[in-house]
Amino acid sequence: xxxxxxxxxxxxxxxxxxxxxxxxxxxxxxxxxxxxxxxxxxxxxxxxxxxxxxxxxxxxxxxxxxxxxxxxxxxxxxxxxxxxxxxxxxxxxxxxxxxxxxxxxxxxxxxxxxxxxxxxxxxxxxxxxxxxxxxxxxxxxxxxxxxxxxxxxxxxxxxxxxxxxxxxxxxxxxxxxxxxxxxxxxxxxxxxxxxxxxxxxxxxxxxxxxxxxxxxxxxxxxxxxxxxxxxxxxxxxxxxxxxxxxxxxxxxxxxxxxxxxxxxxxxxxxxxxxxxxxxxxxxxxxxxxxxxxxxxxxxxxxxxxxxxxxxxxxxxxxxxxxxxxxxxxxxxxxxxxxxxxxxxxxxxxxxxxxxxxxxxxxxxxxxxxxxxxxxxxxxxxxxxxxxxxxxxxxxxxxxxxxxxxxxxxxxxxxxxxxxxxxxxxxxxxxxxxxxxxxxxxxxxxxxxxxxxxxxxxx
Numbered sequence: 292x293x294x295x296x297x298x299x300x301x302x303x304x305x306x307x308x309x310x311x312x313x314x315x316x317x318x319x320x321x322x323x324x325x326x327x328x329x330x331x332x333x334x335x336x337x338x339x340x341x342x343x344x345x346x347x348x349x350x351x352x353x354x355x356x357x358x359x360x361x362x363x364x365x366x367x368x369x370x371x372x373x374x375x376x377x378x379x380x381x382x383x384x385x386x387x388x389x390x391x392x393x394x395x396x397x398x399x400x401x402x403x404x405x406x407x408x409x410x411x412x413x414x415x416x417x418x419x420x421x422x423x424x425x426x427x428x429x430x431x432x433x434x435x436x437x438x439x440x441x442x443x444x445x446x447x448x449x450x451x452x453x454x455x456x457x458x459x460x461x462x463x464x465x466x467x468x469x470x471x472x473x474x475x476x477x478x479x480x481x482x483x484x485x486x487x488x489x490x491x492x493x494x495x496x497x498x499x500x501x502x503x504x505x506x507x508x509x510x511x512x513x514x515x516x517x518x519x520x521x522x523x524x525x526x527x528x529x530x531x532x533x534x535x536x537x538x539x540x541x542x543x544x545x546x547x548x549x550x551x552x553x554x555x556x557x558x559x560x561x562x563x564x565x566x567x568x569x570x571x572x573x574x575x576x577x578x579x580x581x582x583x584x585x586x587x588x589x590x591x592x593x594x595x596x597x598x599x600x601x602x603x604x605x606x607x608x609x610x611x612x613x614x615x616x617x618x619x620x621x622x623x624x625x626x627x628x629x630x631x632x633x634x635x636x637x638x639x640x641x642x643x644x645x646x647x648x649x650x651x652x653x654x655x656x657x658x659x660x661x662x663x664x665x666x667x668x669x670x671x672x673x674x675x676x677x678x679x680x681x682x683x684x685x686x687x688x689x690x691x692x693x694x695x696x697x698x699x700x701x702x703x704x705x706x707x708x709x710x711x712x713x714x715x716x717x718x719x720x721x722x723x724x725x726x727x728x729x730x731x732x733x734x735x736x737x738x739x740x741x742x743x744x745x746x747x748x749x
Contacts, residue, residue, distance in 0.1 A: 301533075328418060328451040330427035336644040337432050342514075345645045346377040350395065350402040351632065352385045356584055357599075357665040358631075361468065364661045369483065369652045376645060387412065396422040401637040403646040407463060409446050409633045410706025411456065411543070411743070412609075419453030423635040426461040429647040439671060440467060440698040444627055445538065446706075449600040454747050456706070457542030459552040464650045465630030467659035469670035469691045471700070472522050472627045473613045475586065475594045475601065480507055484592070491620040494529055502592040509569040511591025511643045513577030516725060517716040522595035523564075524719065527557035528617040529625040537625075537701045543708075545744045549737050554704075558722065558729040565723050574726060587611075598668045598687055599733050615693075626690065628700035630670055663688065671695055710744035711736065725741060 336342060336652040350581065355361040359382065364663055366378045381402065388406060397399050397419065407414040407423060409517035415425045429438050433575035436444060443465050450459035474495075481498070484505050512517040532553015539547040540603065549555075556685060571582070575711055583601055586594040594601075601608075615624035634653060636646045652658060659669035666684060669675045677685040694700045705712035718735040723728035 304361040313718050314740045320737035328425050330425040340646050343643050344375050347642055347645050348402045349380045351382050351406050352388045357667050361665045365658050383619040384597050396637050401639050403640040403642050404634050406632045407635045412709050422638055423462050424638045429463045433651050436567045442698040446702050463633040463635040466653040467661045467671050469668040470629055470631045471598050472526055475611055475613050475618050476712045478610050480592045492617045506570040508591040511571045511586040512574050512578045513582030514574055515578050519579035520719045524557055525559055525627045526595055528553045529558050530616045530618050531556040534625045541702045541707045543744050551736055555733045558732045576691050608683040611683050623699050625699050628694055632690055660664045711739050714739040
């Protein structure tokens with residue numbers, strides 16, 4: 292789930308994919324329709340200056356700043372370096388992109404570059420439909436499989452037959468911007484309870500208890516929508532489970548069950564937070580955006596959210612900081628993270644070499660530096676530093692550097708199946724309301740995943 296858009300709006304992306312015949316069970320290439328997704332042999336051009344006058348069409352969902360400002364600067368820098376190439380963007384809201392993407396890729400003149408969302412909800416179905424290009428030839432000449440952290444690289448890989456995610460060939464590439472789930476904290480309130488930034492899971496739990504004792508809401512959260520549930524739940528799973536088990540389960544390899552990922556412990560811990568009064572009052576009837584605004588207004592010690600998603604006024608962020616929830620076993624913190632977008636190349640693109648050159652530039656250190664200039668979290672380049680004067684952004688950049696250096700990230704749990712997000716949300720809401728049990732959440736998620744993996748094998 293990638294950025295705020297990735298998790299919140301994924302359910303709305305499924306209808307157009309179903310209408311286009313691209314969901315599991317009715318995908319082109321799975322029964323009588325054999326899309327060839329192997330990388331085609333032959334040399335590829337890598338010098339944009341020698342490609343002649345070319346116009347590359349890009350579809351993206353960067354409609355508002357700082358997303359749009361960053362993308363504009365990346366395009367301007369690329370065109371300045373290669374004046375023979377023109378990048379024409381078509382920016383649409385997330386929902387509209389997901390609705391239009393399958394039909395656009397099937398058209399006679401599709402966009403050259405598209406933001407197929409990672410996971411089975413979008414990219415996996417497009418791979419199975421043969422609508423996006425196998426990028427292995429470009430990965431080889433640009434060295435992507437050596438230069439990208441494996442934990443990020445795997446998020447863009449599928450087997451050529453489209454039956455396995457997280458392995459095989461590259462069908463997308465990351466940009467040099469991160470999107471991850473982190474824990475925000477209020478500096479003044481943390482000082483008020485006499486605590487420091489937690490460096491262990493036990494210290495985090497102790498801070499919750501101290502805040503509760505002082506009459507301060509330990510965690511500001513709103514669970515009336517899917518995002519409010521998944522952000523703390525995914526973070527808890529990362530703190531209580533093993534990184535390798537989480538990744539293997541999400542990638543639907545069929546060898547790891549959700550009970551082995553730390554998910555059962557995460558569900559129970561979330562329920563315990565509710566039972567102990569660690570969640571802000573009326574959280575069940577509060578939307579995630581309203582909870583975020585309440586946290587920014589000073590009502591709560593901790594808040595789980597996506598990087599760069601809080602509604603700060605200018606200068607307000609200085610009173611806050613961020614970290615990744617520490618692991619219970621004392622290991623390196625693991626974050627649910629991805630690139631801010633996945634860029635894939637249409638299989639029908641007439642300018643694939645030029646499009647790949649732009650993907651290379653969008654993942655470059657220069658693109659990461661532009662991200663920092665616009666106050667957004669970089670990725671892939673840990674040497675890029677945050678400017679002085681904004682301690683929260685310095686925390687964010689440090690987290691991104693850790694992920695890029697150590698490969699300590701996992702994909703979003705809802706990528707596991709096209710329906711996992713809705714399954715977890717419904718079951719968790721019932722459990723938090725006392726209408727069900729944590730075991731029922733685990734059972735529902737396991738049944739969802741098991742059914743999907745069986746479908747992939749057909």
